[in-house]
Amino acid sequence: MAFVGIDLGTTTSEIAIFDAKEGPRLLKDARGHAIVDSYFGFDRKTNKPVVGESVKSIAQSDPDLVVEQVKRYMREDVEFTLGEHRFTPAEISAQILTHLKESAEQQLGEPVTRCVITVPANFPDPARRATQQAGEIAGMTVERIINEPTAAALAYGYDEDLDGETILVYDFGGGTFDVSIVEYRGTMVEVKASSGNTDLGGKDFDRALVQHVTEKFEAEHGIEVIRDSGNYYRLLFACEAVKKDLSVSTHATVNIPYFMVRDGSPINLQVDVRRNTFESLIHPLVEQTEAAIEKALADANLNRSDINRVLMVGGTSRIPYVQQFVERLMGVAPHKQIDPDKVIAMGAAVQTAIIDGLTDRTIQDVCPLSLGTVVVRNHYGQMVDGQYSEIIPTNSKVSQEHTREYTPAAQGQSSVTLHVYQRDSQSGSVQAEINEEPNTEEGFTRLAERTIDIPEAADTNDIEVTYVYNPNGMLDISVTFPGTDTEHTFQAHAGLDDEAIARSRRKVQASRGAAPSSASSNASSSTDSFSWPAPDSAASAQASEGSNPARSSANSSPTARSQREHPEPDSQRTPSPGGGPTTKSFSTSSGDMEWDNVDWLKDVDASSSGDASDTSKPASKPASSSSPQGAPPEASWKNAPHFSDVKSLIDIAESALDQGRMSPQESSHLRDRLNQLKHALADNDSERVYQLEAEIMDIVLGV
Structure with a gap:
């Protein structure tokens, strides 16, 4: 049974294993690639999922069947429509992980x-949970979510003696x-501080270059290039290829024969790009990294x-240009001994060795x-x-x-509501x-809320709230009344949510034409739900800060890790291919479902209240053991x-029925x-x- 480290990247992904004799090493996929493009799509002819570089050819002919940069959507409750299929970001990531x-498994000869999966240091809590879900959907136990720069530091420190040095890890990925x-x-790798931007990466460089070339082409030919078209x-x-060429050459040409057709005649796209032009395009983006440093x-x-x-x-x-910028800023030449694309996965493999006691x-x-938390403040x-x-506090x-x-907040309160929040490291706002x-x-980002009754014997002028962020990425909370x-x-x-993960796993396996796995999710389930009923208005109950001077303490404990970052509103996101993600009104793929907002559960709550006079909603029909005569109205x-x-x-x-193979x-x-x-x-x-979903799945996969 193998234990692997995975860099699930925005643009590329890698998988590595730790060998007790050789140390960390990357594994190649069936096509011989150690670096796999994080593209996912469906082949229209076979209706089978495709991962990696092959998806790029699908994007040019069937862009509605392709998703890229899914990592940037891991924080959001959205779905992508790819032909007849619909997937959440976690399910698409699970396809890449699978x-x-x-x-x-093919290379190692064992399951x-x-x-261990890496994520950006500033990844928000919902995105971390979605990443863990993706690993579980793919049939693995996710032992740890580790930060990407921390993983890189582990990899660099494994083969080289860096004892006593203070190092800055500058991690600029695709997204x-x-x-x-x-x-x-010594053998301790201590992270002193982290910062960053989860919406800044090499893909933004690509878009800047695409925009430049598009403007040149449209000005010359008067034809619009439609976004997300083939x-x-x-x-x-x-443009991605030219970007790479400009790292080794002072100029390159974006050359696409027969790019478009006008009046029956082909139009070629040919735009020369000099390195200094490209650098002027990316300069504002590179400068944004200085604030995080x-x-x-x-x-x-x-x-x-x-910094050594x-x-x-x-x-x-x-x-x-990025290397020159960092050298000018820091005054030291950057180190690149390990392949920048591979170092994070190798560090994740070192983390597996730490967990298993092999190092x-x-x-x-x-x-x-x-x-x-959120308070009422006397201003x-x-x-x-x-x-x-x-x-x-941050870091x-x-x-x-x-x-x-x-x-x-008020005298005589019988309860208090605690709202648990994360604040982005770049934010200075206090209006949560x-x-x-x-x-x-x-x-x-609101992580949780809970309403707590105040004991009658309590001194209501004193409520103590304690937070501990533990090594497994969970926030332990205690509320006491002195x-x-x-x-x-x-x-x-x-x-x-084990049940939701099992459903997603069946969906992913069905799309791949695989037999359903009998293994259940190994994810642990907390007995505490993420959402709690709102308090009675008469006992309105946010905590108050002001009359009692707040006191803080930080008592040292063991070691570990963690992070987060704020989710960008859906309306501000740039749609990805495949028609873009659509916001869901109901989700069963996330472990933090806010049950009070789910319509069907409200109906259950109403029916369980014992009020038989409420006839505003029709009674739910019992499941029939006999077969219905035909399907109900489609709507x-x-x-x-x-x-x-x-x-x-x-x-x-329905596709299986149409094919007539049964x-x-x-x-x-x-x-x-x-x-x-x-x-x-x-x-x-x-x-x-x-x-019925499970029964139908068994029938389809058995054909």
């Missing part, structure tokens, strides 16, 4: 069952930028002169983003709500205990909520809350189960829907 996993300050002390992707891939240095209480060396990580760091190296990581005599109160050591003291909703534009024995403990990071089941969960399966099953008995049985499924959807019978 490709890496199967390639490793891959465990993994994200991170910087970490790391100190090597021609657009021909241009994008050509300065913040990391400030948080580590260091100056530029304290700079390690360049990520494919974008290969660009000469004496250890990590002390930080949480580079602030964690806190010059006026009570202002939705204010952020920090409990764990605090993982596993340290942080406590703050609060008071109830606006109209009781997260202020996402200023970098705030003078009583009452303590409420819970985790803001809920366990993964009744296509508009059902659970339709998006089983749409791909229905499409696959016996009459099999066709009749499958058609009957499909009709029953549509009735269950129309009746909003979730239990019956998922029971």
